[in-house]
Structure formats: C-alpha cells, structure tokens
Amino acid sequence: MKNYTLYSLFIILFLISACKEEKKDDNTNEIVEEEVVTKPFLWEASNMYFLLTDRFNNGDTSNDTHFDRTEKTAVLRGFEGGDLKGIKNKIQEGYFKELGVNALWFTPVVEQVHGAVDEGTGVTYGYHGYWAKDWTQLDPNFGTMDDLKALVDAAHAADIRIVMDVVLNHTGPVTEQDPFWGTDWAREDPNCEFSTYENTTACSLVENLPDILTESTTEVELPKLLTEKWKTEGRYEQEMKELDSFFAENNYKKTPRNYIIKWLTDYVRELGIDAYRVDTAKHVDEASWKVLREQADKAFASYKKANPDKVLDDTKFFMLGEVYNYSVDGGRSFDFGDGTKVDYFANGFDNLINFQFKYDAEGDYETLFAKYDSINSTSHKGVSITNYATSHDDGQPFDATREKAKETGTKLLLTPGISQIYYGDESARSLVIEGTQGDATLRSFMNWEDQKRSKETQEVLKHWRKLGQFRANHPAIGAGKHTMISSTPYIFSRHLTHGKYTDHVIVALNLPFGKKEFKVDEAFAKATYLIETYSKQKVRVIDGKVSFSSPYDIALLELGK
Numbered sequence: 001m002k003n004y005t006l007y008s009l010f011i012i013l014f015l016i017s018a019c020k021e022e023k024k025d026d027n028t029n030e031i032v033e034e035e036v037v038t039k040p041f042l043w044e045a046s047n048m049y050f051l052l053t054d055r056f057n058n059g060d061t062s063n064d065t066h067f068d069r070t071e072k073t074a075v076l077r078g079f080e081g082g083d084l085k086g087i088k089n090k091i092q093e094g095y096f097k098e099l100g101v102n103a104l105w106f107t108p109v110v111e112q113v114h115g116a117v118d119e120g121t122g123v124t125y126g127y128h129g130y131w132a133k134d135w136t137q138l139d140p141n142f143g144t145m146d147d148l149k150a151l152v153d154a155a156h157a158a159d160i161r162i163v164m165d166v167v168l169n170h171t172g173p174v175t176e177q178d179p180f181w182g183t184d185w186a187r188e189d190p191n192c193e194f195s196t197y198e199n200t201t202a203c204s205l206v207e208n209l210p211d212i213l214t215e216s217t218t219e220v221e222l223p224k225l226l227t228e229k230w231k232t233e234g235r236y237e238q239e240m241k242e243l244d245s246f247f248a249e250n251n252y253k254k255t256p257r258n259y260i261i262k263w264l265t266d267y268v269r270e271l272g273i274d275a276y277r278v279d280t281a282k283h284v285d286e287a288s289w290k291v292l293r294e295q296a297d298k299a300f301a302s303y304k305k306a307n308p309d310k311v312l313d314d315t316k317f318f319m320l321g322e323v324y325n326y327s328v329d330g331g332r333s334f335d336f337g338d339g340t341k342v343d344y345f346a347n348g349f350d351n352l353i354n355f356q357f358k359y360d361a362e363g364d365y366e367t368l369f370a371k372y373d374s375i376n377s378t379s380h381k382g383v384s385i386t387n388y389a390t391s392h393d394d395g396q397p398f399d400a401t402r403e404k405a406k407e408t409g410t411k412l413l414l415t416p417g418i419s420q421i422y423y424g425d426e427s428a429r430s431l432v433i434e435g436t437q438g439d440a441t442l443r444s445f446m447n448w449e450d451q452k453r454s455k456e457t458q459e460v461l462k463h464w465r466k467l468g469q470f471r472a473n474h475p476a477i478g479a480g481k482h483t484m485i486s487s488t489p490y491i492f493s494r495h496l497t498h499g500k501y502t503d504h505v506i507v508a509l510n511l512p513f514g515k516k517e518f519k520v521d522e523a524f525a526k527a528t529y530l531i532e533t534y535s536k537q538k539v540r541v542i543d544g545k546v547s548f549s550s551p552y553d554i555a556l557l558e559l560g561k
Contacts, residue, residue, distance in 0.1 A: 037500045041102065041161070043275075043318045043350065044376075044384035044418065045478030045496075047471050048103040048163065049096055051423035052082065052392060053142050054127040056106070056446050059085030060147075066140045067114040067177070074122020076433060076440040084109065084143035088151040091158055099426060100468025103418075104155055105163035105277050107392070109142040110135050115175025119206060121438035128392070128443070129165065130279060131172030131209075134229065135263035136239060152271045156312060161274035163320070166264050168257065168288060169280040173208045184220045185256050186210035192283065197340035201285055214257040214288040222259070242266075250295075257288050261295050268299035268317070272310060275318035278349070282323045282334060286347040293319055293348030320351035320386055320418075327356035328372075331379050345383045351418065357387035358398040361411045365509055366484055369492065372416040373482035387412060388420040390431060393439045402428040405460045410554070413467040414507060416478055426464035427457050466534050470556045476503035485521050493521050506530075508555040517547040520557065530557045 058081035111134040112126030174180045192203035204211045230236040246262045300317040333341040390397035405428040429447045450457040471477045480496030496503040525544040535550035
C-alpha cells in the first residue's frame with residue numbers, strides 16, 4: 001500500500017510538472033515557470049459551418065442516382081450529387097480548419113422518400129434531407145453508414161464537432177412510392193395556421209407533409225411499409241430486437257415519438273455525434289424535446305464509455321433548435337400569438353437560432369456588438385444563441401446580392417454568440433439563381449470554381465479565413481466580455497475567464513489603410529509586443545500604443561507567444 005501511495009504521488013507530481021513550461025520574461029530576461037492552461041472548447045463561442053449535404057461537394061459520383069429518381073425537376077430541386085464522402089474530403093483537405101470552423105452541421109442524411117412532389121414551386125425530390133422515409137437507414141444518394149462514420153472520425157481528428165440535423169415533426173410527403181404511415185402515427189390535416197399554439201403544433205406544416213403525433217400516449221405498431229422494407233433488406237429481426245430492448249430499458253410506451261427518438265439517438269450512441277440541430281422545433285410539443293434531450297445525453301454518455309480513446313473532452317451533448325422566427329428581442333420565450341409562451345431553453349435546448357441578427361447587422365458595429373454582449377450577460381445568461389446572415393430557408397438574407405461579403409464576415413464572426421457560416425458565405429456564392437422558385441435560389445452548388453479562378457472571390461475567402469481563425473483561437477470573441485476602447489477609430493476588446501483559462505484580444509475596425517497608431521487597453525499596455533494576426537506581423541507596444549503599417553483597415557491583436 002505504501003509503494004502504491006508513493007507511485008500515485010509521483011504520477012500526480014509528474015502531471016503537474018507536465019502542465020507547466022519554462023518561459024523567458026521579456027522585461028527581466030529571467031526564466032519563469034508558467035502553468036499551461038489548455039484552451040477550452042465552448043459551444044457558446046463556436047464557429048459553426050452549415051451546409052446542404054447534396055450541394056456541397058461530390059465525393060462519389062457512383063451514388064448520384066438511386067430509387068429511379070429520374071423525373072425532370074424544377075431548377076435546383078433534384079439531387080445534385082453532394083455526399084458524405086465529399087464533406088469528409090474537405091475536412092481532410094483542411095478546408096474547414098482554414099476557416100476556423102470547429103463545429104459542422106449538415107442537412108439530414110437519413111433515407112428520403114423515393115418519389116417527387118410539387119408543393120407549388122416545381123417538381124422536387126428530397127435532396128434537402130427533411131423528408132424522411134426511414135430514420136434507421138441512410139439515403140444512398142448521400143452515402144453509407146461507413147461513410148458517415150468516416151466523416152465523424154475525420155472531423156473529430158481535426159477537433160471539429162458534428163451537429164446532426166434531426167426531424168421529429170413529420171415524415172416525408174406521400175407519393176406513389178411512399179405510402180402514408182397511418183392515422184395512428186400521423187395526421188394529414190388540418191394544415192397549420194401559425195396563429196395559436198394549437199394550430200402551430202397539432203397540424204400539418206404544409207399540404208401533404210404528414211405530422212407525427214408526438215403528443216400521443218397511445219401505443220402503436222410499426223407501419224407495415226417499414227416492417228416489410230426491413231424484411232426485404234434482411235434486418236427486421238435486428239431492428240425489432242433493438243426496439244424491444246430500448247422500450248424495456250427505459251420503461252417507455254411504444255408511441256410514435258418514442259420510436260423516432262430511439263432511431264435518432266442511435267446515431268449518437270454508435271457514432272459519437274456531438275450535438276443536434278432540431279428542425280421545426282416549435283411545431284412539436286415541448287415535452288417531446290425534453291425526452292429527446294434526456295435520451296441524447298444518455299446515448300452520448302454511453303458512446304464515451306464504450307469509446308474512451310475517441311473522447312475529445314468532457315463537453316456535454318449540445319442541442320440547438322430552429323424555432324422559426326425566434327428573436328432574442330423577445331427574451332428566452334417564443335410567443336405563439338395566443339398568449340402561450342414557451343421557453344425552449346427550459347425544455348432540453350441549450351441554444352436557439354436567432355432570426356433577428358440579420359436585421360441588427362444593418363446597424364453599426366458597436367450597437368450590434370454591445371447588444372449581443374448585453375444579451376449574453378442578462379436575458380440569455382447560461383444559454384446561448386446562434387447568429388446567421390444567410391440560410392437555406394430564409395428568403396430575406398442579409399446582403400442577398402453579395403455586395404457586402406466582407407462586411408458580412410466581419411459582423412457575423414465578431415458578434416458574441418455562435419456564428420453560423422452558411423456554405424458559400426465565405427466565397428460570396430450567389431443567392432440569386434435564374435429560373436429557381438422559392439428557397440431553391442438559396443441552395444445552389446458550392447462555388448468551388450470561383451474560389452480557384454476569381455481573384456475577387458479569393459480576397460473574400462482570405463478575409464473570412466483570417467477572422468474565422470482568430471475567432472477559433474480566441475473563445476473570448478464569442479463568449480467574452482465586450483468593451484469599447486475607442487469610437488473613432490473603432491476599437492474594442494473581448495475578455496474571457498473560464499476556470500483557469502484567460503483570453504484577451506483587441507480588435508480595431510475602420511482604420512486608415514497604411515500607417516496606423518492607436519492606444520491599447522490596460523491588459524495589453526505593459527506588453528513588449530503584440531501579434532497583429534490579420535497582417536501577420538509583430539507590433540511593439542510603446543507607452544501604451546501600437547504603431548504599424550498594413551494595407552488593411554482592420555487589426556486583430558493578441559499577446560505574443
């Protein structure tokens with residue numbers, strides 16, 4: 001026992017010393033020992049990239065057509081070839097790391113309905129991933145489970161978290177190839193009117209989009225269309241065995257909601273998915289989200305226990321929601337218009353997508369940054385929001401014509417909260433596509449050729465990369481305290497203390513091109529030099545000021561290392 005105690009003490013002392021490093025003090029030239037504190041991953045400060053799986057990168061042309069999806073579609077309303085291999089390839093090429101991306105959200109990849117429908121905007125297939133036919137199987141147009149596992153592993157190896165897009169609200173549309181699941185599983189009417197809680201949740205979102213009876217407590221059998229499919233695929237017995245085990249272990253009723261929750265959490269349990277982005281959250285009763293979150297947490301813990309060598313850190317599972325038209329101006333709750341207000345943060349969610357940012361971004365920098373800093377420390381303290389400038393289903397994006405591509409990056413990436421880059425924001429991918437109807441105009445294929453050949457696109461991309469990397473390196477940008485140092489020129493600091501970790505930066509905008517000089521704050525005033533990361537140069541601090549030249553009107557200052 002004595003030897004064991006001495007050995008344990010040795011290990012502890014070794015670990016403590018391993019967390020320290022020797023460093024020369026620039027002022028005294030003495031060697032000092034400093035404790036090394038690892039930069040934490042903070043969801044509330046993350047830089048998240050959102051892409052349509054089908055529209056990003058084609059990594060395997062052999063899987064472009066399945067289920068005889070050959071009917072002529074309206075412009076940009078069919079499958080275009082993007083897939084999981086294409087995303088994984090870009091991860092391994094370092095594309096996302098160059099953008100400072102540390103969270104990756106892509107549209108759902110479960111098997112979609114096989115047929116096409118016309119909702120009034122032209123013949124459309126389920127290329128977008130929101131029309132599920134079978135939650136237990138991936139759509140071969142996107143790839144295989146092996147492809148998804150390889151993508152997740154590649155992302156984690158690059159220290160990128162995976163955000164899975166999940167749908168609990170509805171099945172895909174009914175077509176000749178895709179029967180209705182039955183009235184014990186879903187409702188086909190009435191259609192939602194969006195004026196009360198009842199006519200927003202207990203209704204079909206649009207015509208021919210069957211609404212899952214998530215609120216039902218009645219036990220149901222699986223629809224024959226699903227069991228027959230599983231039998232044909234040779235996996236009926238295994239799927240039923242897993243379902244029986246899930247319901248018994250959790251003492252759950254076999255309700256529509258609980259079946260789907262089992263299927264959704266399997267991906268967390270088996271692959272180590274880090275987070276959910278929940279689709280159509282306000283159209284489902286909030287009690288269902290609590291159950292989903294409970295099971296996701298349980299699945300995440302199970303994965304970590306079974307795969308200790310793949311655990312990134314002790315970060316908990318994360319859940320963000322799309323409550324359409326949710327605005328931070330309304331506080332934590334969403335108002336349904338009939339006096340009913342729901343606080344989704346109290347019902348399983350850590351974060352909600354903020355539909356207000358694009359309007360706030362029309363104003364000046366300080367008004368924007370100060371507002372979101374205040375929100376983080378008051379109404380939304382302890383939770384977080386996701387800001388975006390453009391998205392896949394918002395027909396009124398910030399800078400729809402891409403005339404302010406750099407400004408978009410500056411405002412989005414420097415605003416407190418999670419920044420959501422929509423694929424092509426960083427390369428000014430066009431949002432105005434001739435011949436499209438509805439949201440298809442927002443969903444063109446990624447403009448890789450522009451990145452290769454257009455100098456203008458390359459300049460925009462460089463700007464987004466510099467800001468993105470600065471944000472990723474400094475969680476103070478998204479989660480720190482904002483303080484304006486000067487209004488003219490506009491200079492501010494962000495400071496974050498998280499446990500033993502401290503992060504401090506200074507950002508200057510609208511500076512003169514060429515030579516520039518300005519004061520820094522007390523935190524940097526005694527430093528010998530700072531790193532100006534935008535122009536990649538070391539700048540000296542003299543009498544609390546920095547003076548340097550660069551061909552840019554922006555400066556991103558951090559302590560030298």
